[in-house]
Amino acid sequence: MPLKRTSLFLVVCSVLASLASLRAYIAHLNDGAASQLELLSELSWRWPGEERFGGLSGLEISEDGTKLIAVSDRPMLVFAKVRRQGDSIVGIQNMEIVRPRTPGSMNYHDEVNSDLEALALEKNGRLWVSTENYHDVEYFNPGEYTANHIDYETETQAFRSLPYNQGLEALSLDPQGRVIAIPETWPENSFPIFRLEKGEWSVSGEIRKSGSYVPVGADTGPDGHLYLLERRFVWGIGFSNRVRRFAFVEDRIVETDILLQTKIRTHGNLEGIAVWSDASNAIRLTMVSDDNFRTFLDTEIVEYRWNELRR
Structure with missing residues (x-):
């Protein structure tokens, strides 16, 4: 030859x-890829001409599934209506962007360092957010977008072990309405659950590490269980996404189900999760992906249904 x-x-x-x-x-x-959930929607969410749109990493959905609030890394709050047809999401419309304000002269909400990551919405409309770089949790009263901070000294003591840019990725409210926060990384074999009560942070429990998945979002569903969104990233290949479900048992948290573990590249970088129940009383899990403001990535809205009745 x-x-x-x-x-x-x-x-x-x-x-x-x-x-x-x-x-x-x-x-x-x-x-290990498996699912107890039914995929209902997978929608690319675009906003042509709006340079501020992107980097979404936290999500809340109204009880009827028709409105959403998302938080952006930049940092921005995004408000929109969800257009549905039957069981599917067919569009996102009436979009509005609000830039949070900080009282006084200290501008913690700069584009470089704030990196808003997660949302938790109280029934009275108070909106809690976490920042990943400053390791800060703050809230906005209904209709107001000037941040109210928890005592900085208290937060510094609670979160001092968190590394830069790998901080509080997941935020939710427990069944008693107390704020809980979960970091993306932790040096030990479990992730701590920080709980805010009477202005003080404490570790109220832990979530075992499992494989190379890390927490990126959380929400307490209408069934009183915590739904934890996790991701695994493989360089040069893509993301796998997982949702674990936990029960609150007194002051402990107990894993009950792995509801979803996707194959690599099924979805993008899902970071925000909102859990609600539809008219049939089935649990819906709506998730949003972070495109990191890269033109070659999409902002995705993904929605699954768990067909078991609330329990």
């Missing part, structure tokens, strides 16, 4: 072997 043909043959064999190895590696990564 001529030398050129031999070289080409060897190159082709090498490429085929590499592709086979990659397929085997991806198959290995997808071990």
Whole structure:
């Protein structure tokens, strides 16, 4: 065989072997992928001409599923209506962006360092947010967008072990209405659950680490259970997303189900989750992806239904 043909043959064999190895590696990564949920919607959310839109990492949905609030890394609050047709989301409309304000001269809401990450909405309309870089939790009263801070010294003591840009990714309210926050990373074998009560933070429980998944969002559903959204990122390949469900038992939290574990690249970088119940009393899980303000990534709205009745 001529030398050129031999070289080409060897190159082709090498490429085929590499592709086979990659397929085997991806198959290995997808071990354990499963779902108890029914996928209802997967929608690309765009806002042409609005440069501030993107980087969404926290989500809240109204009880009837028709309105949403999202939080952006930049930082911004995004308000919109959800257009539905039957069981599916078919559009996001009437969008509005609000930039939060900080009282006094200290502008913590700058685009570089604030990095708003998570949302939790009280029934009275008070909106809680967490910032990942400053390791701060603050709230906005209904109809107001000037931040109210928890005591900084208290927060500094509670969150001093959190590394920069890997802070409070998940925020929710427990069944008693107390704010709980979960970090993206922690040096031990479990993630702590920080709870705010009477102006003081304490560790009220822990969530075991499982594989290379990390917490990125949380919401307490109408069934009184905590739904934890987690992600796993594989460089050069993509994301896998997981949802675990936990019961609040006195002052402990107990894992009850793995509701969803997607194959790599099923969805994008899902970071926000909102849990609510539809007219049939089934649990809906609505999630949003963070496009990191990259033009080659999409902002996705994904919605699943858990067909078991609330329990």
